[in-house]
Amino acid sequence: MSVVNKVRINARTITDKEFFYGHKACAGCGGSLAVRHILKVLGERTFTVLPAGCMSAVGFNFPQLCFDSNAIISTFAGTASMMSGIAAGARALGLKDYHVVGIAGDGGTADIGLQALSGAIDRREKVIYICYDNEAYMNTGIQKSGLTPFGARTTTTPAGENIKGTVTTKKNMFEIVAAHGIDYAATASVGYIQDFINKIQKASEVDGTSYIHVYAPCPTGWGTETDVTIDLAKEVVDTGLWVLAEYEQGEFRLNRNPKSFAPVENYVRRQGRFKHLEDEDIAAIVHARDAKWEQIRNSWKLK
Amino acid sequence: MNRPALRKYVNPQYLSDLPEGPCYDAGHLVTVNAGWRTRKPVLDSEACTGCYICYMNCPEGVIFKSDGKVDIDYDFCKGCGICGNGCPKDAIVMIREGEA
Numbered sequence: 001m002s003v004v005n006k007v008r009i010n011a012r013t014i015t016d017k018e019f020f021y022g023h024k025a026c027a028g029c030g031g032s033l034a035v036r037h038i039l040k041v042l043g044e045r046t047f048t049v050l051p052a053g054c055m056s057a058v059g060f061n062f063p064q065l066c067f068d069s070n071a072i073i074s075t076f077a078g079t080a081s082m083m084s085g086i087a088a089g090a091r092a093l094g095l096k097d098y099h100v101v102g103i104a105g106d107g108g109t110a111d112i113g114l115q116a117l118s119g120a121i122d123r124r125e126k127v128i129y130i131c132y133d134n135e136a137y138m139n140t141g142i143q144k145s146g147l148t149p150f151g152a153r154t155t156t157t158p159a160g161e162n163i164k165g166t167v168t169t170k171k172n173m174f175e176i177v178a179a180h181g182i183d184y185a186a187t188a189s190v191g192y193i194q195d196f197i198n199k200i201q202k203a204s205e206v207d208g209t210s211y212i213h214v215y216a217p218c219p220t221g222w223g224t225e226t227d228v229t230i231d232l233a234k235e236v237v238d239t240g241l242w243v244l245a246e247y248e249q250g251e252f253r254l255n256r257n258p259k260s261f262a263p264v265e266n267y268v269r270r271q272g273r274f275k276h277l278e279d280e281d282i283a284a285i286v287h288a289r290d291a292k293w294e295q296i297r298n299s300w301k302l303k
Numbered sequence: 304m305n306r307p308a309l310r311k312y313v314n315p316q317y318l319s320d321l322p323e324g325p326c327y328d329a330g331h332l333v334t335v336n337a338g339w340r341t342r343k344p345v346l347d348s349e350a351c352t353g354c355y356i357c358y359m360n361c362p363e364g365v366i367f368k369s370d371g372k373v374d375i376d377y378d379f380c381k382g383c384g385i386c387g388n389g390c391p392k393d394a395i396v397m398i399r400e401g402e403a
Contacts, residue, residue, distance in 0.1 A: 011356075063312060064331065065328070230360050
């Protein structure tokens with residue numbers, strides 16, 4: 001991946017400044033790690049929009065304010081419309097050298113905020129929309145969202161004798177967004193943090209709308225230990241259940257094309273939300289994965 | 304300091320003590336998170352090679368660079384253990400809070 005006219009940001013060159021500090025997210029939160037790096041990469045001159053969700057709930061607790069750059073809470077459905085408004089305001093004021101970023105959860109992106117996001121992409125607003133995907137409405141108490149995967153137990157899709165948790169599958173937000181003909185879209189995972197940083201940096205240089213979908217484990221909602229967040233976020237990519245890819249200039253490009261996948265069983269069995277799944281359910285997950293990868297390898301550009 | 308500093312909260316006495324908007328300035332921190340911890344990361348500076356994996360993976364941002372190695376801001380560490388789990392040199396170990 002090429003980054004033009006700028007120092008490539010990595011562990012040694014990234015700013016020492018922290019813009020998301022002292023927040024009240026649960027220990028081991030993947031979403032807050034994503035927010036931390038987004039703000040570090042984009043820098044001080046960034047307008048951040050957060051809809052209702054974990055990151056606004058843990059960042060703004062009067063009198064505590066954990067964002068050290070300009071941040072505002074939007075309506076749940078209005079992340080992308082508020083970003084559009086800020087971008088218009090900044091243009092009218094003649095501001096230079098700034099970024100407008102929206103950081104929404106999976107529910108705020110795939111369900112509630114989808115319409116506003118679609119409109120912003122359609123208008124080619126110069127904004128960066130980032131969805132941190134923890135696969136349910138965690139802030140309100142782990143309800144199923146449009147991005148909850150098959151088989152996951154949530155409070156609105158409990159696992160019982162007849163129905164084993166979520167019966168639907170994840171919406172494919174990446175391809176939904178790409179279908180708009182967006183300028184830049186990418187998927188990432190907090191388990192591959194350098195890849196994520198590269199993509200944020202690339203998005204910041206795009207003249208138009210960009211969208212990044214970052215996979216961010218939630219120990220509280222997923223029923224896992226707090227110290228395995230990064231391991232899970234790596235493993236989901238290695239198992240092939242989450243694909244690292246980019247979309248630009250009308251083409252999909254796969255960033256990682258593993259020769260063989262890590263076993264899905266290990267990934268699933270270590271999470272409380274999948275505890276009730278039986279071998280045949282895991283086989284169904286593997287089957288769906290293989291079908292998706294076949295389609296990807298046949299039609300996307302392989303790196 | 305590259306992180307927002309902790310400040311003392313003074314109860315407002317007059318209306319003019321309150322901020323004009325629904326919040327104070329950016330980075331207005333008045334409470335710590337140290338009380339959340341049941342486990343605490345302990346760093347062995349000798350073993351640390353300064354790879355910064357823990358620095359990059361800390362969701363709180365409480366691990367900071369110091370003389371080519373790292374150090375920990377215990378005021379805001381929640382003790383999740385990601386740093387200890389990911390350290391390739393085992394330079395960070397998690398101990399029970401209250402021990403040592």
